[in-house]
Structure formats: structure tokens, C-alpha cells
Amino acid sequence: MKFSPRMKNLKSEKAFDVLEEVNSLREEGKDVISLAIGEPDFNTPENVKRAGIKAIEANKTGYSPSPGITELREEAAKYFSASREVSFSAENAIIAPGAKPLIFYGLLAMMGPDSEAAYPSPGFPVYESIIELFEGKPVPYSLPAEEGFDIDPDEIRSKTNEKTDVLIINSPHNPTGSVISKESLVELAEIAEEYDYWIISDEVYFELSYGGDVDSIASLPGMKERTLIIDSFSKTYAMTGWRIGFGAGPRQLIDKIGKLITNSVSCTATFTQHAAVEALRSGGQFRQKMVDELKERRDLVYRELNKVEGIECQKPEGAFYAYADVTEACELLGLENAAEFQKFLLHEAGVAVLYRECFGSRFSDEEEEYIRISFANSQENISRAINRIRKKVAENSKGILSRSSRR
Numbered sequence: 069m070k071f072s073p074r075m076k077n078l079k080s081e082k083a084f085d086v087l088e089e090v091n092s093l094r095e096e097g098k099d100v101i102s103l104a105i106g107e108p109d110f111n112t113p114e115n116v117k118r119a120g121i122k123a124i125e126a127n128k129t130g131y132s133p134s135p136g137i138t139e140l141r142e143e144a145a146k147y148f149s150a151s152r153e154v155s156f157s158a159e160n161a162i163i164a165p166g167a168k169p170l171i172f173y174g175l176l177a178m179m180g181p182d183s184e185a186a187y188p189s190p191g192f193p194v195y196e197s198i199i200e201l202f203e204g205k206p207v208p209y210s211l212p213a214e215e216g217f218d219i220d221p222d223e224i225r226s227k228t229n230e231k232t233d234v235l236i237i238n239s240p241h242n243p244t245g246s247v248i249s250k251e252s253l254v255e256l257a258e259i260a261e262e263y264d265y266w267i268i269s270d271e272v273y274f275e276l277s278y279g280g281d282v283d284s285i286a287s288l289p290g291m292k293e294r295t296l297i298i299d300s301f302s303k304t305y306a307m308t309g310w311r312i313g314f315g316a317g318p319r320q321l322i323d324k325i326g327k328l329i330t331n332s333v334s335c336t337a338t339f340t341q342h343a344a345v346e347a348l349r350s351g352g353q354f355r356q357k358m359v360d361e362l363k364e365r366r367d368l369v370y371r372e373l374n375k376v377e378g379i380e381c382q383k384p385e386g387a388f389y390a391y392a393d394v395t396e397a398c399e400l401l402g403l404e405n406a407a408e409f410q411k412f413l414l415h416e417a418g419v420a421v422l423y424r425e426c427f428g429s430r431f432s433d434e435e436e437e438y439i440r441i442s443f444a445n446s447q448e449n450i451s452r453a454i455n456r457i458r459k460k461v462a463e464n465s466k467g468i469l470s471r472s473s474r475r
């Protein structure tokens with residue numbers, strides 16, 4: 069049987085390969101602590117669960133309008149207006165079965181046959197995969213470590229041309245935990261206006277920040293008209309399996325995404341939407357508790373990881389990931405790269421993490437080696453895991469820093 073040539077471009081997420089390996093090691097009886105998964109270890113708030121159950125019991129189990137039930141679109145508009153400090157109405161809001169479908173629909177609506185789309189590398193791997201699926205040209209941009217993994221607007225300008233249709237940004241960022249500075253956002257907005265292209269602003273970690281403000285590019289003058297904000301209930305309310313995301317953008321774009329929903333999944337599960345209304349109405353306290361706990365874990369990871377020989381880690385400002393430079397650890401252990409280091413940690417220390425290529429291809433062999441550590445796990449497990457890493461690195465260290473001149 070023949071497949072569409074388009075399918076040759078479709079990738080999977082390397083993270084899922086790691087998760088499969090973790091599961092099979094656990095089935096063999098191995099004790100593996102997973103700091104790989106990007107999923108909160110909290111339960112969905114009780115009142116949100118109850119709202120979902122009540123909706124099922126009230127037979128809210130039929131189709132809903134494709135862009136979402138009015139109640140939720142209104143709540144979403146209120147939430148975005150307050151949190152992003154720019155006014156949205158219900159017609160600007162869209163509900164979908166997760167943030168991922170909104171990335172898919174957004175790119176489908178914005179890209180033409182000759183499109184170029186820029187996205188962060190390292191970054192959420194789905195961006196590249198979907199751009200390639202739609203036969204556009206993927207244009208990865210870097211996030212310089214020396215700038216705290218902020219975007220360099222000069223690089224974006226140098227990678228922009230008249231074929232650029234979309235710039236994807238993600239703040240707070242997966243996997244580096246960085247937050248894009250206001251100054252960078254202002255420059256990015258200027259470039260987008262000059263070249264007249266769309267911004268997809270992936271803000272699924274908007275509420276998960278530890279001190280500094282997170283700004284949305286949509287709040288800058290003129291940007292609401294060219295930005296699709298993508299948000300999700302997955303991380304903020306520990307609802308990954310409910311499958312519900314939400315977004316905001318100019319009405320014409322939202323109408324087009326609504327049509328894409330009609331033509332693909334019809335709508336988001338109706339009772340899930342009723343649960344989401346409750347999450348938006350009452351979720352403030354839950355969010356605060358989660359952020360307080362994540363901040364403690366962030367501090368723990370940052371403090372303990374930097375004590376491991378050969379590992380250097382910047383303080384994550386948001387999301388629940390630490391992105392650690394393991395170049396020296398690889399050298400100490402005689403390992404080629406972070407992918408080998410990840411295998412070493414999994415098999416020798418019983419700790420699962422992800423490595424650079426899980427977040428896109430490297431720009432050059434000279435790039436430093438990185439792993440991502442998720443702190444969506446208990447403080448106890450995080451401490452145990454980092455202790456194991458420290459011990460195994462020390463035991464196996466060959467004490468030679470042959471490539472250290474690269475740093």
C-alpha cells in the first residue's frame with residue numbers, strides 16, 4: 069500500500085521512546101525514578117472533577133459547538149483579558165482537545181505551500197514535526213545559554229524573509245525554563261509587523277513562574293491582531309488526560325480554527341468543557357499551591373544539581389524543567405554526548421531524564437551537551453534521584469576533561 073509522501077516527514081516525540089524504556093525497565097522490576105515526564109504529579113482539583121461528573125450526570129454528553137460552549141468561551145475571554153492585560157471577547161476564544169491540536173490547527177490555518185515558520189530549538193518537538201508535515205520550511209532558532217536562554221531578536225531578524233508566515237514562541241519555555249524578556253518581545257513584535265507575519269505564542273506554562281513577570285506578546289500594541297495565544301488546562305490544573313486546551317486570537321483566525329475543529333474532531337468533549345469552566349472560576353488557590361510547591365522543587369533541583377561534578381544548571385524562571393549543561397560530565401565519564409549520558413543515568417543510576425535531541429536537532433557538533441530534568445516529581449524523589457546521579461558520576465568519573473577547551 070502507498071502512503072502520502074507527506075508521511076515521510078512525520079516524526080514522533082523521542083520523549084515517548086524514553087518513557088517506553090522506563091516502563092519496560094520497571095516491568096523487569098528495576099527501580100527507576102522518572103524526571104523525564106512533562107506532566108504534573110498533582111491530581112485534578114476535587115471541585116473540577118466534581119463539575120465534570122455533575123455534567124455527565126446532567127447528560128451534558130452530546131456534541132457542543134465546535135469552538136466550545138459559550139460559558140467556557142466567556143470564561144476564557146475573561147481569564148485572558150485579566151491575565152494578559154488585553155481585552156478579548158468570547159468570539160476571540162477557542163476551545164480544543166489540548167494545546168497540541170491548537171498548534172496543529174494554527175499552523176494549518178497560517179501556512180501556505182511556500183511558507184517558512186520559525187520555532188525554538190531546543191523546543192517542544194511538535195512544532196518542527198507539524199511544520200514539516202504541512203510541507204513548510206522549518207526554521208529553527210537558538211536560545212543562547214549566555215542570555216539565560218532568552219530569544220535573540222537579531223537572530224530572528226536574520227532568519228526572517230518575505231516567505232516567513234509564522235514565528236512560534238514559547239514562554240515560559242520547555243525545556244529550558246526560561247521566560248522571554250519584555251525587551252525581546254518588543255523587538256519580536258516590531259519584526260513581525262515589519263514582515264507582516266503571525267505569532268503563535270505557546271503559553272501553556274504561563275501560570276507557572278517563580279518570581280519574575282511573564283508577559284504575553286499579545287499585550288503589545290497591534291499584536292493582538294496577529295497572535296494566536298495557546299494555553300491549556302493540562303499543566304495549570306493537572307488535567308493532561310482530560311484533553312482540553314484553549315486559545316485566543318483575532319476573530320477571523322478563531323472562526324477558521326473553529327471550522328478545522330468541525331472538520332476533524334467536531335468539538336472538545338462537552339463534560340470536559342464544563343469541568344474547565346469550574347477550573348477557570350475557582351482555580352486560583354490550586355494554582356498558587358502548585359506554584360509554591362514547584363518553586364521549592366525548582367530551588368532544590370538548582371541547588372543540588374549544581375553540586376554534581378560536571379553539571380551546570382541555570383535557575384529556571386518558569387515551567388517545571390531544569391536544562392542542565394552536562395558537557396563536562398560527559399567528558400568525565402568518557403561519553404560522547406548527552407544521549408549517552410541519558411542512557412548511563414537510566415541504566416546505571418535508575419534515573420530517567422531527556423536529552424538535547426528530544427527537543428530538536430542540534431545546530432552544530434560544537435553545541436554543549438544538555439539534559440532536561442523535570443521537577444514534576446516529589447521533593448523526596450528529586451533528592452533521591454540527584455543523589456544517585458552524584459554518586460554514579462563520582463564512581464565512574466575518569467577524571468579527564470579532554471574537551472574542556474571548548475567551553
Ligand SMILES: Cc1ncc(COP(=O)(O)O)c(C=O)c1O
Pocket residue numbers: 106165166167168169192238242270272299300301302308312313
Ligand atoms: C510547550 C508545550 N506546548 C504544548 C504542550 C501540549 O499540551 P496539551 O497537553 O494541552 O496538548 C506541551 C506539553 O508538554 C508543552 O510542553
